[in-house]
Amino acid sequence: MGACTNKVSYHVERGYGYREIKVTCGRTDPHGNRAICIKCRRNPKTMKDIENNEANAAADNAWLRSAGWGEM
Numbered sequence: 001m002g003a004c005t006n007k008v009s010y011h012v013e014r015g016y017g018y019r020e021i022k023v024t025c026g027r028t029d030p031h032g033n034r035a036i037c038i039k040c041r042r043n044p045k046t047m048k049d050i051e052n053n054e055a056n057a058a059a060d061n062a063w064l065r066s067a068g069w070g071e072m
Contacts, residue, residue, distance in 0.1 A: 004046075006037035 004025040011018040012030050023029050025037040034054070040046045064070060 004040055006039055008035040008037050
């Protein structure tokens with residue numbers, strides 16, 4: 001199965017109103033988090049894969065910080 005191409009909608013402030021931003025599932029949302037569509041959110045295997053990926057990235061970044069190299 002390939003990567004999810006669903007779009008996730010966000011409403012961000014613009015002037016006195018809001019505008020809609022659409023982000024591809026799995027990409028970074030306007031708030032700096034991972035955008036996850038409803039279909040992926042409802043799939044336990046997909047959510048477990050996302051959690052594992054984020055835990056691995058956090059462990060890598062912790063190791064890099066401890067070596068004095070900063071995050072990647």
